Amino acid sequence: MNEFRFLDIEYPEEPHLSLATEEAIFLEVMRGNSPPTFRFYRHSNAVILGCFQLADQEVDMDVAERNSIKIVKRFTGGGAVYHDMGNLNFSIITRDTFDIGLNVTKLYSTMIGGAVNAFRGMGMDAVSGKLNDVTVNGRKILGAAATIREKTLLFHAAVLVDTNLNTLASVLKVPGVKLKDKGVQTILERVTNIKKLSGHDITDVRKALMDSYSIELGITMKEGDITEKEKRLARELLAKKYSRKEWTHGREMINPA
Template sequence: MSLRVLVFDSGDPRFDLAFEEALARLRARDKIPDTLRLWRTSCSVVLGYFRSPGEDVNLDVADREGIPLIRRFSGGGTVYLDRGCVNYSIVMKREVEFPISYLYETVLRGTLTALESLGLSPYLRNANDVVVNGRKVSGTAASIRWGVLFLHGSILVDADLITLRALLKAPERLKPSVDPVKYRVANLLEFAGGIDVGDVMDALIRGYSKVLSEDAYLDEPSGEELDVAGILHRLKYSRDEWNLMLPLSHLVSIEKNVEKELEGLGL
């Protein structure tokens, strides 16, 4: 089997998050094969599906700096992105007994393998935090929706950690159940000088190709992927109602409107 690889971003973080969901939806309909996407985007804050902006983000800083907040379709925590981060996502279909365990325990080895090839010694904490020398360099989130397995994460390579710390709230006191490594972040450049985002992307392609035992090939986004991402961008990811508001019932209402429009396209 072969692993399709997309190295694609739009420059608009809202569209880039919409494209993530488009990949999952199209894989569900067998419109695309298993795909690994690598991308970067401009300065932004990405919220997990269930997260509250006011709890996780210093909203006055985000507003003053004009930094957008975008809610993704998967769960997990809130993260900061900029051009110094390498983001990756993999969408696939597999018949496995425990899908989430498979994603975190088997598929995520692709990221660890990639970093090992760059001379680092990464390991996992809390199932989904990638740690080097006691500092978190990458977080991941997984989703099982529409019958597909989806894993995505962001790797800090040369990110603006000053802005990250100004934007993201850290609790004054951690609950005993919370691992403090979640708030001890670092760029890969602190441990492996001379690497750049291109090196990390190349390593991820090799790492996931090896872990999944599939030859990788580069491809371009299809017209259908861009069209579906455009619909998702218009109805969800460009709207404050999706990005900033809770409760869950409100988000579900927005998703129902999306489903209706996509059904008209046979999706």
């Protein structure tokens, strides 16, 4: 049986370090230095941009500034999300032992199933959407992003458990064209929280996800720690990439490691 390291490592007040750590783990798994990993983490008050996005296009900077919301860019594509402590993130980082190849659609369908089943097990009528989200009654509760590099997979997702949706809606600028396509007027009609739907809190969701993914992926999870190499690499990525304006606010591609 495929054993995963379970990593409960979060830096809620340092979202830039948190995302740098995400990439460091991915690179170390890719290099064969770190084991396959399942990680939980949260951020106290941050917008996380997809790597092809520009902060100015996605974020209401006045709202962000007034509410001390930090702006961070991750190294995967997709759309901007708002994170507070009511939002649970998890990532699955592994060498490709799932026969994914370069089939990104298969990567999403393989990796999203564990979350869908976890939510159903908690009594919600969860369905996975076109590619990278999970909705209940048309409202999004999970958004995911994924990448593949040198036979190494990363799938990470943000789960709305008990997030302040008013803050989310006010800080993210979602273009009318996108909402219209989904048949809604505002972002508030498009998202919801697991707590509201099912009464379950983050502790419940964590347990449900771990149990469900263990079955879905045929893995066991063993509590582990971040390695010294991962820590060092995360600090390096923080300095050369994640803390830099060119990365977060520009559209520069930076590959220091």
